Amino acid sequence: MTIHNVLVVDDSKTELLYLSDLLKRQGMSVRTAEGADEALKRLADAKPDLILMDVVMPGQNGFQLTRSISRTPMYADIPIIMCTSKNQETDRVWGLRQGARDYITKPVNPVELMEKIKALE
Template identity: 35%
Template sequence: MSTNKTHILIVEDEAPLVELLRYNLERAGYRVSAAGDGEAAMRAIDEDRPDLVLLDWMLPLMSGIEVCRQLRRAPGTANIPIILLTARGEEHDRVRGLDAGADDYVSKPFSPAELIARIRAVLRRIRPALADEVLSYADLTMDLVQHRVTRQGKPVHLGPTEFRLLRHFMEHPGRVFTREQLLDSVWGRDVYIEARTVDVHIRRLRVALNVEGQPDLIRTVRAAGYALDAQGG
């Protein structure tokens, strides 16, 4: 099929969830197809190769893990990005999914906004040519080309470090990062900076984002670190 839109295949047997995902993904500008079981997914991928697969763990006929393994074994599909969707939240299950070849892992229930942000992050990392040049989360938008951030359509003025910090959060929404992880990712491993410096820049980022009293999108997790989370806190 000839189209410039990034094609996402949803492999999920719960029809209401498929329709919810389809609605939100099409609104975000993606072309969407769906398969209700593992065998149908393999046929669909043969007929119309997707750019990314959203793959439920628990499927009829063939499990999501087995679909993932088969895709990774075949040269023609080995590089298709895969995000596993599952109610399994324990660490050993996440490890199994990643070991089978998944690129990311989203536990149910999840928000469509978080899932779309994860999709964009995976595409940016694995298939850069397909990646959007605009990141979105909740009411935040970041234009990576024009180096602009808006919230509810109004400009947000950030310094270079706060911009990089926010970009990192928007590429990994909902994930908690320690100060040390943020230092490595945002400042670089070869730069020696006190971990408390992160707190200063988080504070500046919060002030810039919440200039009109909007809900705080940066969640502080005591004794752990920080996350971008629409629930705030």
């Protein structure tokens, strides 16, 4: 599976712009969502090839949203990479247990992120 369409979920406009620019420079199409409700609307509109998920967001956090998406049959095959400032090993393990395929901490290293994306293809 080649990854072309990415949904970036983060409540920080700065982070959304940074990640969108990074991915677009790699030739990917990017849609963004600033929280769980908006992310679910974007999923209903068009299924992405990959979701980059922040953890700390108002309302439903990224762990909860990842669990919800990965347990919904229609979306369970979409890989999710947690992309968060939460850098404890327990957070990484918890994110993976919720259904994330990988976990990267902020500030995001562009080379590391692209390696993680390529490893999914």
